[in-house]
Amino acid sequence: MVPLSYYLVLSGILFACGVLGFLIKRNIITIFMSIELMLNGVNLSFVAFAAHWHALSGQVFVFFVMVVAAAEAAVGLAIIIAVYRTRETLNVDQVNLLKL
């Protein structure tokens, strides 16, 4: 039996990787993948806790997160395509029309 802490540490590492990638990468696609990484880090901790406490709600919650993530991926990719079509770039630093 793998101890709970292992899962949590792995989940934390995955989440940190996601945050780091989000902060330092400029390509929108990469940033998008970093977000998925963070979500899945969190999902991992959910199922780990669910298994540990023999509670089903954590696993149900993960399904919800995955559904929302799927929807988000669809909307987000659509936005990315739209941005690329109008601005011909995927660099977030150049997508700054709202800046003062």
Add this chain to the structure above:
Amino acid sequence: MTPQTLSPLLCMIPLLPLAGAAINGFFGRKASKNAISAVALVFCGAAFVVALFIAANFSSASAPYSFHLAHWLRSGSFSIDFDFYLDQLSLVMLLVVTGVGFLIHIYSVGYMWDDDGYYRFMAYMNLFMFFMLTLVLAKNYLVMFIGWEGVGLASYLLIGYWFTKDSAAAAGKKAFIVNRIGDFGFLIALFLIIKHFGSLDFTHIFTAVQSLPAEIGGAGLLTAIGVLLMVGAAGKSAQIPLYVWLPDAMEGPTPVSALIHAATMVTAGVYMVARSSAIFERAPMAMTVVAIIGTLTALFAATIGIAQTDIKKVLAYSTVSQLGYMFMACGVGAFSAGIFHLMTHAFFKGLLFLAAGSVIHGIGGEQDMRKMGGLRVYMPWTFATMGIATLAIAGIPPFAGFWSKDEILYKAFGASWVYWLLGVITAFITSFYMFRLMYMTFGGEYRGAPAPAAHGHDAHAHGNGHGEPHESPWVMLGPLVILAFLSMVGGFLGGYHNRFEHFLAPVFQGPAMEAARETADSTLEYLLMGVSIAVAGLGWWLAYLLYSRRPDLPARIDASLGWFYQAVAHKYYIDELYAALFVKPLIEGSTTILWHGVDQGVIDAAVNDSADAARHVSDNVRHMQSGNLRSYAGWVAAGAAVVIAYMVWMGVR
């Protein structure tokens, strides 16, 4: 005529001029001058006719009449209604106001005909009549106060009638503000009355006062009310220390000076004090205050009158002085003598002003007596009527002023010989400056410019130019003649067996007034009468000597008196004193403390500084909103990190 049928007519009297004012005020701009005159005169004259009708059917047995027009205020047991009231006192005032007022309206038609704002003038005059009649016919102090403030408003509007002239606008403001000081006293008196009597109704208050003991040897509630009422009266009737507005009020057209600032409105204070006689009756100290103020004002204003050169200013100070006589009479308990003098004064002072207006009209707007002279040749009717008025005010028998003034002096002697002495000195000075005015205006040779005179001070455009002085039209002379007749015979109303006093006796009841009324020593009365006639004659002779026989003397006397003459000629520097004591500190304090200090320093600063602070903070904070997506994420991550660190740290502890 039963009281039930007579009383409803009471509310018609004020409402008629109000209707005239409304018609002329709203529709007069486009109307012809004939139509405006007709409206103004018909409504004012109708009020006079109704007043005459009431007077003819008036019976002392069924007086006082009262008429309830409408409810006004209801608060618990306290209530005030629009009630009208007529007793002997208000009947006298009613006839004086409508009668003299109507004559002056007729005169105004001639005097103001060429003025551009003719409809406005007539509307204001009718409006004044409405408020003055409300004041006179009120049954309680609050309705009286409406009239009181309303005549102040009409006075303001008419003083500042030529509002494009700075001095007229300023004089209007001055009159309004000085009156407001007096009204403050009046209002506090009303609050005291409400607090202690629970009503403002005359009948109610005076009945309640009857049951209170007289405040002898100490000041109490009634003394306070009396003195505060006198403050109000001093403002409206131009007594020391609030008389300063009346001479300036001469900036208004001359009919206004005659109607408002001589015959009617300025006597409202005397009427109010007489109306409150029941209160003053029980407050001897307040009576003394009234008498002292009246006596000092009479003397003080008369001395200023000597050295004035503006014909209307002389008459203005004379008015202040004569009002002082009336207050002197009220102060010694001789209310009916005061009202008697009020009536005769309305005749002869109204006449003096109208005649002065005729003179000013006839020589093209000049008001400086040094530029008049010899006018008896050019305007004999004005000369004759004004001469009668002068004889009346100087106290030469048998003209009206003699009877009323002598009555006051006799009653004053009964109270204290000091009042009498100062009164006699005033009578001497009055006689002197009035005959001085006559000699300077009508005697000698014409000293004015023979060429068409510049239309300066009392400016009103004339079509016929001013080659030389001319007599006024009959529409102006008619009122002069009628008033001259009244100035001749008006005195017999009261002079003959004290009929006037007996007529008013039901209004003025009380021990002090009974004491003042009792006719004691007829030898003394004739002696005092002789002294009065002697000083009046002396004043006349002195004026004749100085201004007719030896015209070089006045200048030499002025020069030898030096600083004293300067002080008198400059009205004792009272205006300057008030400016230094009250006006300047007020303006300076308002400017430095209230304006620059509080308004700009605190209120504006608080608003502006908080706006500035918000702008500065926002200016700095907005840099967070860079629009850079990753910097936002950085902030979120940093915030999350802080929260986690905090929770971990709390968990460790």
